Amino acid sequence: MQKRETFSLKLPDSLGYFGPYGGRFAPESLMEALLELEEAYKKAQKDQHFKEELEELLKNYAGRPTPLYYAKRLSSLLGDKKVYLKREDLLHTGAHKINNTLGQVLLAKRMGKKRIVAETGAGQHGVATATACALFGMECRIYMGELDMERQALNVTRMQMLGAEVYPVRVGQKTLKEAINEGLRDWVINLHTTHYVLGSALGPHPFPMIVRDFQKVIGEECREQFFKQEGRLPDVAIACVGGGSNAIGFFYGFLSDPQVRLIGVEAGGNGEALGEHAARFASGKLGIFHGTKTFVLQDENGQIASTHSVSAGLDYPAVGPEHAFLRDLSRVEYSKVSDTEALEGFFLLSQTEGILPALESAHALAYCLKICRKLPKGAIVAVNLSGRGDKDVNQIAALQNKGQRV
Amino acid sequence: MIGRIEKTFLELQKDRIKAFIPFVMAGDPTPEVFLNIVEILEEAGADILEVGIPFSDPLADGPIIQQSAFRALKGGMHIDRVFSLLNIIRKKSNIPIVLFSYLNPIFRYGIERFAAQAYDNGADGVLIVDLPPEESLEGINFLEKKLDRILLVTPATSPLRKKRIAERTRGFLYCVSRNGITGLQKELSKEAYELVKSMETLSKVPLCVGFGVSTPHQAKTVASYADGVVVGSALVDELARIVEGKSTLEKFKEFAFSLAKSIHQEQKDN
Numbered sequence A: 001m002q003k004r005e006t007f008s009l010k011l012p013d014s015l016g017y018f019g020p021y022g023g024r025f026a027p028e029s030l031m032e033a034l035l036e037l038e039e040a041y042k043k044a045q046k047d048q049h050f051k052e053e054l055e056e057l058l059k060n061y062a063g064r065p066t067p068l069y070y071a072k073r074l075s076s077l078l079g080d081k082k083v084y085l086k087r088e089d090l091l092h093t094g095a096h097k098i099n100n101t102l103g104q105v106l107l108a109k110r111m112g113k114k115r116i117v118a119e120t121g122a123g124q125h126g127v128a129t130a131t132a133c134a135l136f137g138m139e140c141r142i143y144m145g146e147l148d149m150e151r152q153a154l155n156v157t158r159m160q161m162l163g164a165e166v167y168p169v170r171v172g173q174k175t176l177k178e179a180i181n182e183g184l185r186d187w188v189i190n191l192h193t194t195h196y197v198l199g200s201a202l203g204p205h206p207f208p209m210i211v212r213d214f215q216k217v218i219g220e221e222c223r224e225q226f227f228k229q230e231g232r233l234p235d236v237a238i239a240c241v242g243g244g245s246n247a248i249g250f251f252y253g254f255l256s257d258p259q260v261r262l263i264g265v266e267a268g269g270n271g272e273a274l275g276e277h278a279a280r281f282a283s284g285k286l287g288i289f290h291g292t293k294t295f296v297l298q299d300e301n302g303q304i305a306s307t308h309s310v311s312a313g314l315d316y317p318a319v320g321p322e323h324a325f326l327r328d329l330s331r332v333e334y335s336k337v338s339d340t341e342a343l344e345g346f347f348l349l350s351q352t353e354g355i356l357p358a359l360e361s362a363h364a365l366a367y368c369l370k371i372c373r374k375l376p377k378g379a380i381v382a383v384n385l386s387g388r389g390d391k392d393v394n395q396i397a398a399l400q401n402k403g404q405r406v
Numbered sequence B: 001m002i003g004r005i006e007k008t009f010l011e012l013q014k015d016r017i018k019a020f021i022p023f024v025m026a027g028d029p030t031p032e033v034f035l036n037i038v039e040i041l042e043e044a045g046a047d048i049l050e051v052g053i054p055f056s057d058p059l060a061d062g063p064i065i066q067q068s069a070f071r072a073l074k075g076g077m078h079i080d081r082v083f084s085l086l087n088i089i090r091k092k093s094n095i096p097i098v099l100f101s102y103l104n105p106i107f108r109y110g111i112e113r114f115a116a117q118a119y120d121n122g123a124d125g126v127l128i129v130d131l132p133p134e135e136s137l138e139g140i141n142f143l144e145k146k147l148d149r150i151l152l153v154t155p156a157t158s159p160l161r162k163k164r165i166a167e168r169t170r171g172f173l174y175c176v177s178r179n180g181i182t183g184l185q186k187e188l189s190k191e192a193y194e195l196v197k198s199m200e201t202l203s204k205v206p207l208c209v210g211f212g213v214s215t216p217h218q219a220k221t222v223a224s225y226a227d228g229v230v231v232g233s234a235l236v237d238e239l240a241r242i243v244e245g246k247s248t249l250e251k252f253k254e255f256a257f258s259l260a261k262s263i264h265q266e267q268k269d270n
């Protein structure tokens, strides 16, 4: 048992594989850029100065460490259970995404790049990228699906005010997947000047590794906080899984602690039919998409399926490859909650604790509510509150006006 | 036994003629019109045919070929139907056919099954855009036995990888004219010329240039230094204009003829 888990900590292998998942399935036009990035990242990792600069930024600019908060009132509703929230929502810009963008933009600067492009779904990664670009004086363009621009309008304005150009993507279902396509196309065209800041633990090697490494601070911090605050580790740790960056960063700190049950929560959307959800592990098939081999929602002809989730950040047809491997190892369990359940979670946390969670994070919360019923008395549950819900208030208000039961 | 692609180049090279390689998406705008277009292209003098298998997320393609894929998908195109179309083409024609695809549809179909069926239905080569030579997948060795697997180099490809790719590619080497995606361009970059020159000593197979060759004039320029010229977006754009009612098959035919002529006559003019 122990051996297996320590083993997974050393991944990916030199070709970017997590067991059978991952790899670098990129068009030739991107191969050299990916190799250059991998090389630069390896060098940066060994550079004490890079490490210190990033740590300093995370601490004094982004606001790390984030608190581990015991949600007493919420817990009291759940019987004799203790729910802790890892407060990534309190970070500068309002989500865990800034951990990764500060790291990657710093790296891009070392590589001599002048321009940054990124995709965004919920807008949090876009805002975090635009922020890092403002901080480092880099030109910034964010690709965003038109549907997402509507439902996350506040974040569009934020990005623009930060000096970034938000480029609407009007192809296909006009969400995250198309935004990534467009971002990658831009990168291909502008290889020499530009770095592509991928926002989740996805895509071709080395992205899943780099993003995880920049996010693993969440779990490492949280583990220490548990020892300090509770004298022990949680029994269960839960995170939502879009591409999988907040979840992998959170879980990573606990991988070698077999007593901590790890649960990733996908978007169950409106139902089981293809196109109604983004639960890749529930009905996705092994495939290769956006440069990585993993579980992908697709039709029987290998065409990538459309997805649905009330939360833009989870609305994506592929899951990060390391998650697929952790699932094979039975180290992490994956489940899903529906749009409605997520909205219930959103309101419950807002009204019992005075914390508006991001709709993405509300999925993790909703699952926490479900599982707490089944856990023994005294159980401790940690939920990664990956972001705050300010960006979602207009969308939720609109849903309420449409008479959705929320 | 030598394959159709190799044979075609040997014959062309005897007469010092360069290859005209049009790209069209299978089933765009409909299977019937697609077959019609293939006939026109052959009549115009196409030497090798590149046939796209449509994919929902063609990230190496610009808007013109993206829309072409979406039209084909909307019409219900998928791999088995592409094979049926090849079969129909093969009944009348011996033109070498290269399939151009993204990996996931082939992966889902089964790589070995794909290779066997493609071969049986008359395909000669395959170009899988997002499968770099470094990646190995079950079934790829079998595929490489059945079909010429064509690889790409771009102006960004490093000397080390250029060498490896040149050793591995079969049929021909696809030299991407610029760092970028497919689509039209006003002017050809010098990069394309430099790329071809840099590959000449490395490659044992013909060097063909594609991505963005937009006009007969550009095609002629490319034909002056490469063994073949791939024209995709420009033809597909003309097709899109037919779909929109802004052009006709007659005009498409004229355009195909002028491309073929400028490529084939290049040597004579020199």
Ligand SMILES: Cc1ncc(COP(=O)(O)O)c(C=O)c1O
Binding pocket: A095, A096, A121, A122, A123, A124, A125, A199, A200, A201, A240, A241, A242, A243, A244, A245, A246, A247, A312, A313, A314, A358, A360, A361, A386, A387, A388
């Ligand atoms: C607050 C928040 N949580 C979670 C996600 C999902 O992404 P990931 O799975 O990479 O953490 C997003 C993505 O936009 C987000 O904004």
